[in-house]
Amino acid sequence: MIKNYAEVLVERTLENLLRNNPEYANICKCDNCLDDIKAKALNNIKPYYVTGKIGEVYSEYNMLEYQNSTNIVMEVAKAIVHIDANRKHNP
Ligand SMILES: [Zn+2]
Secondary structure (H helix, E strand, O other), X not given: OEEEHHXXXXXXXXXXXXXXXXXXXXXXXXXXXXXXXXXXXHHOOOOOEEEOOOOOXXXXXXXXXXXXXXXXXXXXXXXXXXXXXOOOOOO
8 A cells, every 4th residue: 555645744744734833713714615725736846655564564764855955834835825815615
C-alpha cells in the first residue's frame, strides 16, 4: 500500500493554522471547505509517497529534505484564503 505523506502533513498544518491563527477565525470549517483547502494545497505541493505504515517507514533524512523543499505552511495558508474567497456555498 502506498500513501502520500504530504496529505498527512497538510492535514496537520491546516488544523494548526486554523486553531492558532485568529485571522482565520471566520473561515468556514465545514467538511466541504476543509476538503477543498486540502485539495488545493496538495495540488501545489510535491507528493511524498511512502509505503507501509505512515510514520514508521519513511527515512528521516528524506523527510527533512522534503519539508525543506516544500513550503507546506505557505501553500496551506494560500489555499485557505483562496477557498474562503471562492466558497461554494452560502454562509
Ligand atoms: Zn464550508
